[in-house]
Amino acid sequence: MYDFEFERPRSIADAVKALKTEEAIAFSGGQTLMPTMKQRLAMPSKVVSLTAIEEMRGVRQDGSGIWIGGATTHATVARETKDSYPALSSLAARIGDPAVRARGTIGGSVANNDPSACYPAGVLASRGVIVTDRREIPADDFFEGMFMTALEEGEIVTAVKVEVPETAHYAKFIQPASRFPLTAVFVAKYGDGVRVAVTGASESGVFRWTEAEDALSGDWSADAVDGLSAPDGSDMISDLHGTGDYRAHLVKVMTKRAVAAC
Amino acid sequence: MNRIELKVNGKTVSGEVEGRTLLVDFLRQTLRLTGTHVGCDTSQCGACTIHMNGMPVKSCSVLAAEADGAEVTTIEGMANADGSLNTMQQAFQDFHGLQCGFCTPGMVMAATALLRENPKPSEGEIRHYLEGNICRCTGYHNIVKAIQAASGQDVTPVAAE
Ligand code: FES
Numbered sequence: 360m361y362d363f364e365f366e367r368p369r370s371i372a373d374a375v376k377a378l379k380t381e382e383a384i385a386f387s388g389g390q391t392l393m394p395t396m397k398q399r400l401a402m403p404s405k406v407v408s409l410t411a412i413e414e415m416r417g418v419r420q421d422g423s424g425i426w427i428g429g430a431t432t433h434a435t436v437a438r439e440t441k442d443s444y445p446a447l448s449s450l451a452a453r454i455g456d457p458a459v460r461a462r463g464t465i466g467g468s469v470a471n472n473d474p475s476a477c478y479p480a481g482v483l484a485s486r487g488v489i490v491t492d493r494r495e496i497p498a499d500d501f502f503e504g505m506f507m508t509a510l511e512e513g514e515i516v517t518a519v520k521v522e523v524p525e526t527a528h529y530a531k532f533i534q535p536a537s538r539f540p541l542t543a544v545f546v547a548k549y550g551d552g553v554r555v556a557v558t559g560a561s562e563s564g565v566f567r568w569t570e571a572e573d574a575l576s577g578d579w580s581a582d583a584v585d586g587l588s589a590p591d592g593s594d595m596i597s598d599l600h601g602t603g604d605y606r607a608h609l610v611k612v613m614t615k616r617a618v619a620a621c
Numbered sequence: 622m623n624r625i626e627l628k629v630n631g632k633t634v635s636g637e638v639e640g641r642t643l644l645v646d647f648l649r650q651t652l653r654l655t656g657t658h659v660g661c662d663t664s665q666c667g668a669c670t671i672h673m674n675g676m677p678v679k680s681c682s683v684l685a686a687e688a689d690g691a692e693v694t695t696i697e698g699m700a701n702a703d704g705s706l707n708t709m710q711q712a713f714q715d716f717h718g719l720q721c722g723f724c725t726p727g728m729v730m731a732a733t734a735l736l737r738e739n740p741k742p743s744e745g746e747i748r749h750y751l752e753g754n755i756c757r758c759t760g761y762h763n764i765v766k767a768i769q770a771a772s773g774q775d776v777t778p779v780a781a782e
């Protein structure tokens with residue numbers, strides 16, 4: 360890694376100030392950022408760590424939903440949502456490996472918006488809202504494409520809010536070497552409709568499979584997925600692990616499995 | 622440069638580190654605690670696993686500056702007070718849980734973290750927990766046995782006895 364200036368502010372306000380420097384980057388656990396910097400794919404002049412900001416940590420009940428501080432680790436989310444939102448807990452408990460879960464955070468994951476990351480699917484399916492230092496952004500508007508989000512320069516994800524559905528499941532077809540999903544589907548059933556969010560498949564990152572949502576909102580059963588044709592494989596990621604068509608096929612299979620497991 | 626102060630194996634240590642200094646380099650090069658190994662430097666292998674505030678972390682993927690104020694335990698802090706191997710270490714020896722030994726410090730640290738969370742893990746739970754720790758020698762079977770034994774569960778003895 361090239362050297363950089365390092366700051367570890369204790370409050371959101373100080374972090375925002377520290378990020379005003381040109382080429383400063385927010386660091387929220389670093390389980391993606393550090394490997395990226397080691398490869399010199401990122402060369403920030405300043406790293407602003409968000410891990411010491413108490414007001415950005417923890418999991419709380421928030422009305423009918425759950426508030427999760429942006430700097431909360433996957434391990435903490437897995438532990439703290441076990442009873443309140445088991446499907447989200449199970450998603451967090453399957454990210455990476457235990458050491459990664461002890462450092463990586465939900466804020467870092469959604470801000471990075473890796474097209475194969477787990478959290479974007481969970482947050483999008485759970486009618487999530489991304490809270491930043493300056494506004495609240497519905498997940499539907501937040502995830503804009505592969506590694507792209509609605510965040511402005513220097514804007515920090517301070518928390519993520521999700522609504523707890525009646526039932527939900529995260530079906531992850533794991534790529535065993537990276538432990539990222541090859542394709543994964545988070546299905547969440549609310550009183551007034553079903554949400555189906557897909558990660559690991561599309562070239563444009565996490566997306567909602569609306570055909571499946573419509574079908575499942577009318578008929579909540581794994582069979583309801585059978586009648587659908589898989590999404591278009593030409594928009595899907597193709598790599599040595601699987602072609603676009605294969606991933607498109609997986610979208611359907613994993614949606615069905617997720618519903619069956621609910 | 623950043624000034625850091627942390628506890629390593631119960632002792633308070635401090636130092637000046639660059640922003641980019643990795644925690645593993647601080648441990649190995651500054652403190653000369655070379656029991657923590659670097660197998661990959663890319664967060665894949667888990668040889669560098671240590672405990673930071675009670676949680677297993679890959680010290681090649683933690684900035685030393687992030688460890689300011691933390692409590693760190695490395696493999697050097699695992700033995701009993703009299704210097705003899707602790708239960709987990711002894712079980713690795715008894716059940717041939719190591720061959721070249723390169724992965725072993727990380728394995729012992731990960732296994733110890735597992736038992737703290739889950740005192741009597743099943744074979745499947747052990748294998749799942751060790752997903753981030755790679756061993757090129759043993760084929761894992763005896764590592765799993767060692768951890769089961771260290772957790773007080775019955776294990777079939779090793780074939781090579
Ligand atoms: S050296 Fe840290 S994970 Fe391999």
Ligand code: FES
Nearest residue numbers: 720722756757758
């Ligand atoms: S004993 Fe050689 S790598 Fe595990």
